[in-house]
Amino acid sequence: MSKTFILNSLLLLSQISNPEIKFLDLKNKLEKKGFQVIIALPPKRGAYGLLREADKKIWINPIVFELGIGTQTLGNSKK
Template sequence: MSTESALSAIDPNDYDEYPDFERLQMALEQANFLVKLELPPKQGSYGLLEINTRTVWVNPVVFELGIAQHTLVHEAVHAAQLCGSYDELRPLALGLEPPLVVQPYFMRYSGIRRLVEAEAYTVQALENNVDYVIELLDTHCQ
């Protein structure tokens, strides 16, 4: 499916299938982030937070793959990490233990990058991930 047809399949006025996605998108926008349902500038990415423009990119293919909510949650954690420091991603020291299933996704990184990715993947894996990350945005971005 082309990007154009993927985008047309996601009518911004009809989020019936994605109510939590819409809720989280609105929370990001209230925290002064722009959410774009477009191919991210980094090829092969499902999602991307562009720090200097406060833009969250969401690749439309994530809707077809059934991972749209998880992708936006992941990027929203990074948004909260940015709000906490203003100019770079910094861990929020959430005190959450990453489940074993997500560890391979962040263990390839080192230093601060590993810590911020560990938080994003850990929150992404929570059952209440949307509510949790909206609370993070409210706490760190207001």
Template structure:
């Protein structure tokens, strides 16, 4: 079955990441995730990333894709999410916002993984970092 195309073209600097995800057996779906009320979702069992089409209208599709790609990299090599060990620098204001989101929306056992994803999604070099991590961690 063909997957829906993204509602808008994907930025050129994200194309290598999309290719790398596909090369390692991940599927990227630009459609409503199977969980209500989220902009993106990663399901380790099916190796599927969802990016809600509304994220393009909201201007957060890049961050959403990068966030879910972090989880894909975290899922390698064995399918269960583990920390990447990346310390991405964020401003104190952004760190405070991330912490607010984590404490409001995530179970305590998931917070470390989510914090890593939120921190990395805002880095300008996140696509190249993720390509490198996928190559290191997701040997296929």
């Protein structure tokens, strides 16, 4: 994983007010299993989260943190 991506992820997470501990724990577990968790608008319009199994990428729409559903979105990301 590139240093730029890691720094961007940390910057985005630092901008989230009171990030959910459960979300960060789940994100870390997924990354240890080879998934890439991307906090950005998913390629599919209107989605809160999106899983692309082929390359183990998970997009999480930043709005979910304002809605308080970050952990649920990461745990339920669909294709």
